[in-house]
Amino acid sequence: MPRLEVRNLVRRFNGRPVVDHVSLSIQPGQVTCLLGPSGCGKSTTLRIIAGVERQETGEVLLDGKLISGDGRDLPPERRGIGLMFQDFALFPHLSVADNVAFGLRSGSREERRARVEELLHRVDLLRFIDSYPHELSGGEQQRVALARAIAPRPRIMLMDEPFSGLDNRLRDGIRDETLDLLKAEDAAVLLVTHEPDEAMRMADEIALMRQGRIVQRGAPYTVYTRPADRAAVSFFSDTNVIRAEVNGALATTVFGRFLAPGVPDGTAVEIVFRPQHVRIDFDRNGRGPLPTPRDGVAARGLVERSRFMGHESLVEFRMDHDGMLLKATVPGVFMPKPGKPMWLTIPREKCFVFPA
Ligand SMILES: Nc1ncnc2c1ncn2[C@@H]1O[C@H](COP(=O)(O)OP(=O)(O)OP(=O)(O)O)[C@@H](O)[C@H]1O
Numbered sequence: 472m473p474r475l476e477v478r479n480l481v482r483r484f485n486g487r488p489v490v491d492h493v494s495l496s497i498q499p500g501q502v503t504c505l506l507g508p509s510g511c512g513k514s515t516t517l518r519i520i521a522g523v524e525r526q527e528t529g530e531v532l533l534d535g536k537l538i539s540g541d542g543r544d545l546p547p548e549r550r551g552i553g554l555m556f557q558d559f560a561l562f563p564h565l566s567v568a569d570n571v572a573f574g575l576r577s578g579s580r581e582e583r584r585a586r587v588e589e590l591l592h593r594v595d596l597l598r599f600i601d602s603y604p605h606e607l608s609g610g611e612q613q614r615v616a617l618a619r620a621i622a623p624r625p626r627i628m629l630m631d632e633p634f635s636g637l638d639n640r641l642r643d644g645i646r647d648e649t650l651d652l653l654k655a656e657d658a659a660v661l662l663v664t665h666e667p668d669e670a671m672r673m674a675d676e677i678a679l680m681r682q683g684r685i686v687q688r689g690a691p692y693t694v695y696t697r698p699a700d701r702a703a704v705s706f707f708s709d710t711n712v713i714r715a716e717v718n719g720a721l722a723t724t725v726f727g728r729f730l731a732p733g734v735p736d737g738t739a740v741e742i743v744f745r746p747q748h749v750r751i752d753f754d755r756n757g758r759g760p761l762p763t764p765r766d767g768v769a770a771r772g773l774v775e776r777s778r779f780m781g782h783e784s785l786v787e788f789r790m791d792h793d794g795m796l797l798k799a800t801v802p803g804v805f806m807p808k809p810g811k812p813m814w815l816t817i818p819r820e821k822c823f824v825f826p827a
């Protein structure tokens with residue numbers, strides 16, 4: 472049975488649906504990332520689950536028990552839900568120990584103290600137990616906030632961009648620690664982010680959200696390699712798009728033919744692929760590589776510009792046949808001069824064909 476189940480949540484603001492029939496379910500010990508662009512309704516969804524915002528229709532269930540919807544509405548503090556937001560404000564006048572102990576109501580003094588010590592040890596901050604928040608760095612405060620949120624053993628943890636205030640290096644470490652801790656506690660985690668990297672790194676399942684709707688759910692690998700639509704591709708990376716028309720279940724382009732099974736004749740399609748999948752070849756006296764069944768036909772372009780990005784190089788090509796720009800990324804240093812002719816091929820298994 473899922474720890475958290477959300478069915479058909481709907482919430483409108485000024486007549487506009489901001490959460491539009493959202494359904495989700497999360498098992499204990501599982502992390503689902505609600506991923507989507509700014510304003511798509513992620514925080515509103517989280518707030519409804521937490522009980523600080525009301526849905527118009529739809530239900531929220533905790534371990535199969537209705538906690539909200541259908542006339543029921545358990546107050547936030549009785550939902551057994553832990554919250555962690557970007558602005559996680561610790562209580563400045565309480566010590567680290569008292570901050571972490573804040574949500575602990577049951578148990579003896581000794582038991583509560585033991586729990587506080589256990590958690591501070593887990594986030595590697597036991598030495599700060601008697602310090603005050605202002606004596607800690609931002610990252611340390613964040614870990615205290617995490618310990619505080621986890622202390623009462625929430626069955627569900629809702630996190631809204633909890634790592635966005637941290638610098639990159641710190642963030643990776645804290646993300647991993649957070650995950651370990653939450654998995655050890657067997658909580659169901661719903662983490663909101665607009666950063667694909669964060670979702671890929673943390674999620675067991677990604678729920679891709681757009682304009683109030685969940686457009687795709689799946690493991691990070693699935694969402695990345697089998698995106699539901701063009702926007703789902705471009706949410707995770709830069710993309711190239713070429714247009715074509717389908718005839719006999721094939722879309723014919725300067726790069727050869729692409730399979731478009733089940734697409735009716737005459738349909739305009741977009742063939743979408745990522746820059747890292749473009750294959751680059753040198754020009755051999757005006758000729759490129761020979762066609763292959765797997766990669767189709769090569770097409771020629773001139774280097775428009777090359778940029779070194781650190782772990783990879785980005786090269787843009789102005790294509791001979793239609794003057795359009797295509798992007799390719801190559802690991803390491805590769806910076807051909809502008810104007811240099813090169814040949815591009817597009818491996819078929821890395822392409823997505825969507826109706827335009
Ligand atoms: N109380 C409110 N009254 C009116 N409109 C609201 C209210 N709360 C949210 N909205 C609107 O609902 C939409 C979704 O807001 P929400 O905060 O859920 O987005 P989000 O996905 O969390 O975005 P971000 O990534 O920027 O945090 C926005 O257009 C926002 O302006």
Ligand SMILES: [Mg+2]
Pocket residue numbers: 513514515631
């Ligand atoms: Mg938000």
